[in-house]
Amino acid sequence: MPEGDAVFRSCATLHDALAGRALTHVELRVPSAAAASQGLVGQRVVEVVPRGKHQLTRLDGGWTIHTHLRMEGTWKFVDAQGRLPGPDHEIRVLLGNDETVAVGLRLGMVDLVRTDHEDEVVGHLGPDLLGPDWDEELAVANLLREPSRTIGEALLDQRNLAGIGTIYRAESLFHQRINPRTPVAGVPDLLALVRTAQRLLAANKGPGPWVPTASGRDGRWVYGRAGKPCPRCRTRIQCEEYGPTTQERLVWWCPRCQPFG
Template sequence: MPEGDTVWRTAHRLHQALAGAEVVLCDLRFPSLATLDLRGASTLEVVSRGKHLLHRFDNGITLHSHLKMEGQWRVEAPADTPRWLRRDDLRAAVGSTSWSALGLRLGLLEAVPTSAEATLVGHLGPDLLGPDWDLTAAVANLRASTDPIGAALLDQRNLAGIGTLWAAESLFLSRLGPWTPAAELDQADLERLVTRAQTLLDQARHHAVQSSTGNRRKGEENYVHGRSGRPCRRCGTTVRVAMIGPAGRERTMFYCPGCQHGLGPTDDGRPQRPLGSTAGRATPYRRA
């Protein structure tokens, strides 16, 4: 699922293409929006709120979308738009005379009065990339959580924008075990963790390739995320992946047992092959 930095970049691209322009193309392929026609309205702005996109129009309507796992918004020239309109996975098209915004495989699309946006995103915690960012509030939310810190970071009600990539990388760089109860971490540790996460997202939003290492070459971008079965860049222990979070809402968590206080409680300790590997076995982790 795209994380806050990717969604911010999407909003920025849509805003640059459509802000101030009158809508001349409106094709919304969700049953609840089949009769909504935005033609004649103009785009005021497109902004992100955590992992949510809010497209505001001057007629008082906001078009809200969520990319979920596979969705994306593309910006195409009007001359190229007809071929995209023929695609079975197109879910929305909103265009001006200059550019068309094309929503593919969107997980969610709905329209509400702009004054009622809080009914859609009001439950979210402070947005790490938003004007409402509040470190103190985010840390207080985490300290009040009954979840392990890895799951608490992924709970958008605590702070908005972090997904499995930035949760894993932030925890690794902070040398914190993902399964440590959030409430057991002291104020200073939480402030350092959240500040690191916010810094990572803030840096990443300006680049097409997400990287925590500063190296954007393929295979060199991250420390632990997507690197299960491979040696830790810091200590050499085999990086692992296990599930974290409440039943029914489990998410993957990559981590290093050597740097992050041993095996997670949901990790059976069996050797794990590197992702994408079809032969051979990963070296079992060693304690560092």
């Protein structure tokens, strides 16, 4: 699933294509919002902003189109008279103006809510690592609400802090030499950990080339490098899948740099 930095870049691209222009074509191809689509035609897009891994397209009529990429979602863009990308049954959202049509393919969530009721869809989220509401002390306090929970699970819980996923979980824990199975209460410096996560995501929110978290060809210290030598100590990187039932995710770590216990 795209993480906060990728969602940030996606929103920036949507904003550039849509903001300040009136919508000439709208299709929200989900049962809960399809009937309201035509009522959005003529409204101007005010902005497209991220909230963690969520996307909020705000209109001047007081409505917000809420979307989430989940695992397979993506946005593509075509000229106003261009041929839509397909297949057609994968299109969830069409947002068009006189110049461009933004096509949301395989989106995991599509909702239409009043802008002043956005909390209905994103109010459960913790502070956004890349947002104006970022509050590192609140993030730490949220993590400490369940002190016996493993830090690897707690970091992926978007109610604690929003935007981090498996890439930045693995990299942040490695930088701080913390084993992912360490209980939250056993992490020596939670503030340093969340600061590291925020720094790594922020380095990659811009439009330029991806900024590696480590030197060398792989560009990452541990993520996706199971069985390869740790760039720091040459011990083989380990990988396992764990987490709450139905929410298991892969995690990578170096057993020497990140010992457990």
